[in-house]
Amino acid sequence: MGKKVNIWLDDATLRIWEQIPTGERSSIIKGAIRSSTSNKPNDPKTEMINMKLAELAKVNMEIEQLEMKRKMLQRELENLSSGVDKIQISKESFWNNLNQRATIYQENSSVYHSYSGKSRYSIFDVQNDKIFITNIRTGRNNSNFSKKTTDLAVERLIAHGGKIPVGQFIPVKMHEYTVVSLHPNLYEKDGFVCWINQEVIPVTESMIPEHNGKMPPEEWVSTDNFLAALLDGKKVLIGQGRKIVIFFREVHPHFNLDEHSEYPWQTKHWKWIGPGVLYWGHDSATQKVVTYSSKEV
Numbered sequence: 001m002g003k004k005v006n007i008w009l010d011d012a013t014l015r016i017w018e019q020i021p022t023g024e025r026s027s028i029i030k031g032a033i034r035s036s037t038s039n040k041p042n043d044p045k046t047e048m049i050n051m052k053l054a055e056l057a058k059v060n061m062e063i064e065q066l067e068m069k070r071k072m073l074q075r076e077l078e079n080l081s082s083g084v085d086k087i088q089i090s091k092e093s094f095w096n097n098l099n100q101r102a103t104i105y106q107e108n109s110s111v112y113h114s115y116s117g118k119s120r121y122s123i124f125d126v127q128n129d130k131i132f133i134t135n136i137r138t139g140r141n142n143s144n145f146s147k148k149t150t151d152l153a154v155e156r157l158i159a160h161g162g163k164i165p166v167g168q169f170i171p172v173k174m175h176e177y178t179v180v181s182l183h184p185n186l187y188e189k190d191g192f193v194c195w196i197n198q199e200v201i202p203v204t205e206s207m208i209p210e211h212n213g214k215m216p217p218e219e220w221v222s223t224d225n226f227l228a229a230l231l232d233g234k235k236v237l238i239g240q241g242r243k244i245v246i247f248f249r250e251v252h253p254h255f256n257l258d259e260h261s262e263y264p265w266q267t268k269h270w271k272w273i274g275p276g277v278l279y280w281g282h283d284s285a286t287q288k289v290v291t292y293s294s295k296e297v
Contacts, residue, residue: 014260068165075161087162087197089154094183095147101182102131104274110286111136112181114173115166115188117253121177122284133178145175153179162195169193184276184290187233194233196292202276203229203238203289211239216247222291229291231278238289243268244280 007029009017020028105112106123113120124141125132134141153170160168166188170176176193180186185196201207207227214225216237222228226237226247235249245266251258255265270280278287 011260015262018262072160072165087158087195089158089195091147091151091154094154095150097184098131098150098179098182099126101184101274101277102126102178104277105182105286108273108279108286109284110273110277110279111284112177112286113254114177115180115253119177121174121181123178131178133174135174143172143174145170145172145178149175150179157193157195162197163192166191166193181232181288184288187230189233196290198292200276200290200292202274203227203272203278203291204275205240205272207291208238208240208244211241211245213241214239220249227291229289231287231289233288236289244270244278 017025102123103126104110106126109122111120111122120136122134122136123131124134130144130146132141132144135143149170153176156169157164167173167176170179180188180193184200184202187194187196209223209225209227211225216226216239217223220228220235220237226239229236229238231238231246231248232252232254234252237247237249239245243266245264247264248255248257248261249259257265267280269282270278273279273286276288276290278289279285280287
């Protein structure tokens with residue numbers, strides 16, 4: 001079983017990379033690595049050094065994770081000991097917001113994704129104060145959660161000061177993906193579930209300006225032709241015309257675009273099925289889009 005790794009490319013190589021079909025990139029890298037290693041003789045000393053380096057890297061990673069956990073526990077203890085919550089979240093409003101959005105997703109057969117973008121889900125039903133989820137890969141639709149689940153999650157989020165490691169917000173991955181995908185104040189970033197501690201404004205079609213063929217600004221700011229917003233928590237600039245056009249200012253796992261991408265994401269098949277709910281394409285894909293007066297997340 002392998003794992004995902006990151007590579008750094010210069011601008012020239014990046015342009016070549018973006019021209020390679022996404023399904024072929026992995027095999028090209030694997031082939032290059034195998035070709036490189038096959039041309040070198042097996043040196044026992046070198047192999048031992050490489051093995052020790054890999055072991056050291058693993059230990060360093062474990063130390064970093066422990067240090068992160070230590071800081072997280074210290075912050076949680078400080079928040080709990082102070083007796084004053086740094087953020088205020090109404091459990092009732094939180095749950096009601098989820099219910100409303102889950103109903104919109106259910107009525108439109110909307111599809112949303114895991115943090116990595118690999119797994120797909122939809123809302124099967126909203127009834128008896130529970131939200132039922134369909135795992136599209138398996139077809140199973142009996143997994144569900146209630147207000148009790150989100151009440152505990154809100155308590156954990158408050159205790160962590162509005163930023164909690166993925167998996168600790170809600171232990172069941174599918175449930176956490178769903179809550180983060182639905183609630184307009186939540187997003188995932190760098191392995192944390194984060195809370196936007198200010199009023200957000202769900203984006204509607206009337207808020208998106210006509211781009212008129214103009215290019216967006218380099219900065220993440222609204223202009224006469226583009227709206228600065230968060231799409232699934234990622235910074236974007238959105239304009240519309242015959243197509244909706246989205247320039248990403250942060251990488252999004254589903255679209256695989258960021259500020260270095262030469263071209264924007266665009267489609268002529270889109271509609272807003274609810275405030276802050278963008279529905280596009282032919283596969284019921286759905287994204288959460290919000291904005292707010294202050295552009296500092």
